[in-house]
Amino acid sequence: MNTPAPGRQLIRPCTWTYLALVLLTGVTWAIGRAGLGGLSVSLLVLAIALFKGQLIGDWFMGLSAVRGIWRWVIVIWLLIFGGLIGLAFVLTYRG
Amino acid sequence: MPEPGETVVEPADTVQPYPPGDLVIWIFILAELLVFGIFFAAYAFTRLSNAELFNQYQLTLDRDAALINTLALLTSSYFVVRGVVAVRAGNSRLCARWTWGAVAMGGVFLVVKTAEYAHHIGAGINLSTNKFYMFYLSLTFFHYMHVILGMVILAAVAVKAGRHGYSRDDYVGVETGASYWHMVDLVWLILFPLVYVMR
Numbered sequence: 001m002n003t004p005a006p007g008r009q010l011i012r013p014c015t016w017t018y019l020a021l022v023l024l025t026g027v028t029w030a031i032g033r034a035g036l037g038g039l040s041v042s043l044l045v046l047a048i049a050l051f052k053g054q055l056i057g058d059w060f061m062g063l064s065a066v067r068g069i070w071r072w073v074i075v076i077w078l079l080i081f082g083g084l085i086g087l088a089f090v091l092t093y094r095g
Numbered sequence: 096m097p098e099p100g101e102t103v104v105e106p107a108d109t110v111q112p113y114p115p116g117d118l119v120i121w122i123f124i125l126a127e128l129l130v131f132g133i134f135f136a137a138y139a140f141t142r143l144s145n146a147e148l149f150n151q152y153q154l155t156l157d158r159d160a161a162l163i164n165t166l167a168l169l170t171s172s173y174f175v176v177r178g179v180v181a182v183r184a185g186n187s188r189l190c191a192r193w194t195w196g197a198v199a200m201g202g203v204f205l206v207v208k209t210a211e212y213a214h215h216i217g218a219g220i221n222l223s224t225n226k227f228y229m230f231y232l233s234l235t236f237f238h239y240m241h242v243i244l245g246m247v248i249l250a251a252v253a254v255k256a257g258r259h260g261y262s263r264d265d266y267v268g269v270e271t272g273a274s275y276w277h278m279v280d281l282v283w284l285i286l287f288p289l290v291y292v293m294r
Contacts, residue, residue: 010176010180011177011180014173014176014177014180015173018169018170018172018173018176021169021284022166022169025162025165025166025169025287026162028287028288028292029158029159029161029162029165029292031292032158032288032291032292033158033159037150037294042293042294045288045292045293046288046289046293048288049284049285049287049288049289050285052284053281053284053285056172056277056280056281056284057281059176060172060173060175060176060273060277060280061114061115061274061277061278061281062114062115062270063114065109065110065111066110066111066112066113066114067110067111067112068112070112070113070114070121073114073121073125074281077125077128077129077132080132081132081135081136081285082285084132084135084136084139084140085135085136085139085285085289088136088139088140088142088143089139089293091143092142092143092146095143
């Protein structure tokens with residue numbers, strides 16, 4: 001009796017994840033709207049984007065409940081291409 | 096301990112060896128992510144030697160429209176999650192409603208993005224205008240096509256769910272469509288700050 005149906009316990013963390021994603025999107029938009037730029041701001045915006053991507057992978061795609069290499073595919077993608085984007089911006093300002 | 100002969104149903108939230116949905120869609124998702132990742136890196140490294148041009152023309156983009164589109168995709172992804180939860184609980188009809196909601200939010204994205212394209216095309220901007228617009232138009236349009244494909248997949252899932260085509264024992268189709276849609280959302284979450292904000 002009253003045993004939660006499979007998956008129902010996902011609703012609360014996914015709702016919090018959604019609210020966090022909306023909040024972080026607002027921060028990114030506000031930075032852009034204020035016209036802020038420069039290396040540190042760009043890297044901050046990139047870090048927020050990568051964190052948001054990780055939230056999507058972990059909670060919406062359900063990879064936090066997966067073991068092995070599949071657990072890390074989104075993390076690896078974010079690190080490789082986030083790293084390349086970050087490197088390009090660093091080189092832009094220091095090159 | 097289960098009684099002899101009793102069927103043990105693994106909750107969908109316990110640790111699994113494979114991601115949700117058909118494994119083939121995950122191979123497809125990885126291929127798509129690789130292509131988008133290379134596209135993002137190409138944008139960033141082209142900007143390296145054209146920073147002033149990229150910064151100048153980035154200001155012509157509508158960040159408010161991008162905000163609306165980001166919120167639309169995030170909301171649609173959340174609706175898809177709720178659809179998956181509903182079908183895991185055996186409520187196929189509720190899954191259909193959530194999934195149609197996700198399709199509607201995808202529609203909001205298409206309307207806003209189409210309006211942006213109409214504005215740019217009306218101003219005489221095309222792929223040949225400059226390097227920034229070449230990347231902006233091709234990258235966002237490539238993503239736009241993925242949104243359309245994702246909406247078609249979600250609509251097919253919603254139609255089947257509405258006809259009780261899924262059950263608590265058979266919902267891999269819902270998870271497959273959901274995984275693809277989350278990938279479309281994930282790509283936009285990188286594209287939005289990279290093209291509209293970072294400068």
